[in-house]
Amino acid sequence: xxxxxxxxxxxxxxxxxxxxxxxxxxxxxxxxxxxxxxxxxxxxxxxxxxxxxxxxxxxxxxxxxxxxxxxxxxxxxxxxxxxxxxxxxxxxxxxxxxxxxxxxxxxxxxxxxxxxxxxxxxxxxxxxxxxxxxxxxxxxxxxxxxxxxxxxxxxxxxxxxxxxxxxxxxxxxxxxxxxxxxxxxxxxxxxxxxxxxxxxxxxxxxxxxxxxx
Numbered sequence: 001x002x003x004x005x006x007x008x009x010x011x012x013x014x015x016x017x018x019x020x021x022x023x024x025x026x027x028x029x030x031x032x033x034x035x036x037x038x039x040x041x042x043x044x045x046x047x048x049x050x051x052x053x054x055x056x057x058x059x060x061x062x063x064x065x066x067x068x069x070x071x072x073x074x075x076x077x078x079x080x081x082x083x084x085x086x087x088x089x090x091x092x093x094x095x096x097x098x099x100x101x102x103x104x105x106x107x108x109x110x111x112x113x114x115x116x117x118x119x120x121x122x123x124x125x126x127x128x129x130x131x132x133x134x135x136x137x138x139x140x141x142x143x144x145x146x147x148x149x150x151x152x153x154x155x156x157x158x159x160x161x162x163x164x165x166x167x168x169x170x171x172x173x174x175x176x177x178x179x180x181x182x183x184x185x186x187x188x189x190x191x192x193x194x195x196x197x198x199x200x201x202x203x204x205x206x207x208x209x210x211x212x213x
Contacts, residue, residue: 018093025080025100032104033077036111039118040070051125059124066117069110076107108147116140 012020043066046052055063080100087096119139124132 014094018097021097022080022084022093022100025097025104029077029080029104032107032111033074036070036074036077036114039114040067040074043067043070043118055125058129059121062117062121062124066114066121069114069117073107073110073114076103076110079103112140112143112147115143 010017043063046063080096080103083100083103084096116136116139120132120136122132123135
C-alpha cells in the first residue's frame with residue numbers, strides 16, 4: 001500500500017512518477033537518436049566513396065574509431081527500449097528508469113567523442129592535419145560545455161535562488177494567547193482602540209488583589 005501513496009510535490013505515487021520519468025526520458029532519446037542516425041549513415045556511406053581509398057593510416061584509424069563510437073552510442077540510446085520490452089509488466093518500472101537514465105548519460109558521453117572524431121576526420125581530409133585536430137578539440141569542448149557544464153551551472157543557480165528566497169522570507173511574530181477574561185485586540189489596531197472600561201477596571205482590580213496577596 002505504501003507504493004500507492006503520494007510521495008512528491010505533484011501528488012504522484014512512486015509508480016506514477018516512474019511512468020512520467022520514463023516518458024520524459026524517451027522524449028530525450030528521440031532527440032539524440034536523430035543525431036546518431038545521421039552521423040552513422042554518413043560514416044557508413046563514406047566507406048563506399050571514391051575518395052576513401054586515398055585516406056592515410058591516421059585518417060583510417062580515426063574513421064574506424066568514430067564509426068565504432070557511433071554504433072556504441074546508438075546501442076546505448078536504444079537499450080532503454082529493449083530493457084522496457086524485456087521487463088514489461090513485471091513491476092520493475094522504477095529500476096528500468098534508473099538504469100535507462102545511466103545508459104542515456106553514458107550514450108551522451110560516447111556521442112561527444114563520436115562527434116569530435118567525425119569533425120576531426122572531415123576537416124583533416126579537406127584541410128591540414130592541424131586544422132582537423134583543432135576542429136575536433138573545439139567540438140569536444142563545445143559539447144562538453146553544453147551537455148556537462150551548463151546543466152551544473154543551471155542547477156547551482158537554482159539552488160542559490162532557493163536559498164535566497166528562503167532567507168528573504170519575513171519572520172512572522174508568534175502572538176501569545178490572551179489571558180482568560182480579556183479582550184484581544186489585533187496588533188495593527190492596538191494603538192487606536194482602547195479596551196472597555198469594564199475590562200480595564202476588572203484588570204486593575206485583579207492587579208490590586210494580587211498585590212494584597
